[in-house]
Amino acid sequence: MASPSEVLAAALARPVSLGAGRLICIDGLAGSGKTTLAAGIAALAPEAVVIGTDEMLEGWRGLPGLGTSIEGLLRPLASGATGRWRRWDWLANGWAETRDVTPGPLLVLEGVGSAAASYDDLVTLLVWVEADRETRLARGLARDGDDQRGHWLTWLDDEAALHAREDTRARADVVITT
Numbered sequence: 001m002a003s004p005s006e007v008l009a010a011a012l013a014r015p016v017s018l019g020a021g022r023l024i025c026i027d028g029l030a031g032s033g034k035t036t037l038a039a040g041i042a043a044l045a046p047e048a049v050v051i052g053t054d055e056m057l058e059g060w061r062g063l064p065g066l067g068t069s070i071e072g073l074l075r076p077l078a079s080g081a082t083g084r085w086r087r088w089d090w091l092a093n094g095w096a097e098t099r100d101v102t103p104g105p106l107l108v109l110e111g112v113g114s115a116a117a118s119y120d121d122l123v124t125l126l127v128w129v130e131a132d133r134e135t136r137l138a139r140g141l142a143r144d145g146d147d148q149r150g151h152w153l154t155w156l157d158d159e160a161a162l163h164a165r166e167d168t169r170a171r172a173d174v175v176i177t178t
Contacts (some may be wrong), residue, residue, distance in 0.1 A: 002127070002174050004017045004040025010174065011106070011125040012177030018076045020124050023029055025115035027168050028129035030135030030152075030159055035176040036109035037129060053111030055087045058095075062088070063158050067166075070109065074122050077103050087139045112159045117166050128172035133176075 002010075011024050024041065026034045035052060042050045056062075056069045073083040082100050089096040100109070109115075115126045131139075133156060140152050163169065 002176050004037060004044055005178075007037065007125065007127055007174060008041050014124050017124040018074065018107060019080050019103050021077070021105045022124035023074070023104060023109060023122055023129065024106070024125045025123050026108065026110040026127045026129060027115040027163075027172070028115065028127075028176075029131065029136055029163075030112050030132040031139035032129040033176070034110045034112075034129045037127070037176070038108050041108055047104060048092060048106040048108050049101055049104055050108040050110065051085070051101070053109055053114045056085055056111075057088055057089065059093060060155060061158070063155075063162050066113040067118055070114065071117065071119045073101060074119050076163075077101065077107070078122050111143050113150050113162055113166075114172070115166075115168055117168075117171065120171065125174065126168075126172045127174045127176065128169045129178060130169070130178045131178045 007041040011022050016022055028034055028039050029112060038050050042048050053070065054067060055065055073085045080103055082102050084098050084100055086098045087096045115123060135151055137156065141149060169175065
């Protein structure tokens with residue numbers, strides 16, 4: 001398993017790919033440890049901007065539109081301009097404020113579907129994080145509550161379809177099993 005310091009070192013050893021900065025995409029399966037890895041990288045690189053793509057989804061069924069939203073954030077950053085994204089308010093079940101991201105040395109996107117093939121040219125390092133389905137479901141239900149089981153089961157199927165279509169694991173530079 002790669003540690004946050006190993007992932008960060010691997011990204012920093014590569015040329016910039018997002019304008020004058022670098023982009024680490026931590027993609028993989030829900031409940032596998034992507035957020036934990038991103039937090040570890042952020043602790044080592046205080047200049048990093050970390051965005052959890054769960055906040056960019058249009059609810060539980062928002063995976064199909066996520067890549068377009070992320071690309072809309074990244075393309076301006078690649079040209080040196082401010083990127084923008086809109087936050088999904090899970091409690092209100094609707095779109096909330098728009099957030100700005102200024103170009104910087106390191107952007108970390110973490111979440112299911114964070115590494116769409118359409119912007120591979122901007123990704124410095126793609127990390128895939130996985131764990132078995134039962135472990136991931138147990139982690140998700142422990143966090144969200146058993147009343148969310150139906151959403152979680154649908155989500156697990158949706159993410160499998162997305163990753164099969166995008167061939168994300170095969171495109172990854174680093175694969176981590178938790």
